[in-house]
Amino acid sequence: MKAVAIQAFGSPEGLAVIxxxxxxxxxxxxxxxxxxxxxxxxxxxxxxxxxxxxxxKEGHVPGGEVAGTVTAVGDGVDTSWIGRRVWASTxxxxxxxxxxxxxxxxxxxxxxxxxxxxxVTLGSSGVVAHFGLSHAHFAPGESVLxxxxxxxxxxxxxxxxxxxxxxxVAVTTSSVERGDRLRKxxxxxxxxxxxxxxxxxxxxxxxxxxxxxxxxxxxxxxxLNPNGRMxxxxxxxxxxxxxxxxxxxxxxxxxMSFATFSADTVSEPDRRAVRTEQFAAASRGELQLVxxxxxxxxxxxxxxxxxxxxxxxxxxxxxx
Ligand SMILES: NC(=O)c1ccc[n+]([C@@H]2O[C@H](COP(=O)([O-])OP(=O)(O)OC[C@H]3O[C@@H](n4cnc5c(N)ncnc54)[C@H](OP(=O)(O)O)[C@@H]3O)[C@@H](O)[C@H]2O)c1
Numbered sequence: 257m258k259a260v261a262i263q264a265f266g267s268p269e270g271l272a273v274i275x276x277x278x279x280x281x282x283x284x285x286x287x288x289x290x291x292x293x294x295x296x297x298x299x300x301x302x303x304x305x306x307x308x309x310x311x312x313k314e315g316h317v318p319g320g321e322v323a324g325t326v327t328a329v330g331d332g333v334d335t336s337w338i339g340r341r342v343w344a345s346t347x348x349x350x351x352x353x354x355x356x357x358x359x360x361x362x363x364x365x366x367x368x369x370x371x372x373x374x375x376v377t378l379g380s381s382g383v384v385a386h387f388g389l390s391h392a393h394f395a396p397g398e399s400v401l402x403x404x405x406x407x408x409x410x411x412x413x414x415x416x417x418x419x420x421x422x423x424x425v426a427v428t429t430s431s432v433e434r435g436d437r438l439r440k441x442x443x444x445x446x447x448x449x450x451x452x453x454x455x456x457x458x459x460x461x462x463x464x465x466x467x468x469x470x471x472x473x474x475x476x477x478x479x480l481n482p483n484g485r486m487x488x489x490x491x492x493x494x495x496x497x498x499x500x501x502x503x504x505x506x507x508x509x510x511x512m513s514f515a516t517f518s519a520d521t522v523s524e525p526d527r528r529a530v531r532t533e534q535f536a537a538a539s540r541g542e543l544q545l546v547x548x549x550x551x552x553x554x555x556x557x558x559x560x561x562x563x564x565x566x567x568x569x570x571x572x573x574x575x576x
Pocket of ligand 1 (some may be wrong): 296297298301380384403404405406407408409410428429430431434449467468470488489490491492493517518519520566568569
């Protein structure tokens with residue numbers, strides 16, 4: 257089968273189309289003929305080599321999220337899965353391929369009126385957005401700032417916060433056009449990347465969901481209300497400065513909290529329950545799923561170049 261592997265860490269040119277034997281599902285796994293493969297910020301970090309410390313090696317086939325049809329199952333898996341259209345988390349890679357393996361507990365049937373491409377914009381990001389907001393103890397009536405809202409995580413966070421009754425949903429983004437699109441998804445105030453602008457924007461927020469981190473992170477800590485909570489769910493801008501902790505301590509009297517959140521800490525049944533509810537909501541048209549562009553699998557490198565250039569609003573989806 258055709259697959260795309262990271263032959264060399266670094267630029268997108270390190271991605272190469274290769275031939276691999278079709279994988280064979282082991283106990284508890286399913287084999288999926290892929291129809292849509294999500295290209296995520298995590299894939300970009302893995303390709304760059306930034307996550308080598310987590311065990312990712314050159315030769316790795318990236319791709320954590322696919323949708324398609326189950327064609328075979330391993331021992332212990334109900335054969336009724338065969339022939340079903342599903343969304344799946346591959347659990348760490350192997351998705352950039354014509355056929356991919358996933359553990360059956362990470363596989364969800366696709367609602368009939370949800371396309372495979374739409375499913376891979378929602379399956380992972382929806383769960384991170386949902387549990388990121390709950391990790392921040394977000395409650396209806398509170399104000400929320402989503403930093404780095406134009407990616408798939410941010411787009412879902414904006415929609416979920418708005419649906420849940422946030423008093424305000426401010427976003428940071430780099431262009432007026434993106435701001436207008438985010439408004440249509442539920443944003444009430446559009447700020448620039450440094451958190452400035454946004455007519456009548458709140459001066460403080462109860463919750464900040466931060467997808468960017470990076471050197472500017474402490475200046476956003478200053479935008480929390482007393483008892484406010486900032487949760488980092490991504491770090492597309494790199495690590496915060498070394499004095500981040502000192503900045504937090506300087507604001508001691510505001511009783512603010514900072515936390516990281518990873519969906520890896522959510523139990524599989526809890527992830528499944530939320531995903532099932534979100535897929536149903538999307539199929540009823542209550543969640544907007546933003547596919548930036550469909551590209552053939554062979555164009556994984558151009559897809560990553562677009563990610564690197566910051567051109568992507570929503571998610572790029574590869575098709576085999
Ligand atoms: N917590 C979890 O369980 C979990 C799960 C999966 C992924 N992740 C993490 O989530 C992140 C990817 O999320 P995503 O795909 O939604 O993000 P993304 O699309 O890669 O980036 C989101 C937006 O952030 C803005 N941005 C990018 N670089 C920036 C910078 N240096 N300064 C300020 N703004 C910047 C860009 O929008 P503008 O140009 O409009 O500003 C971009 O569209 C990764 O860090 C990944 O590791 C976390």
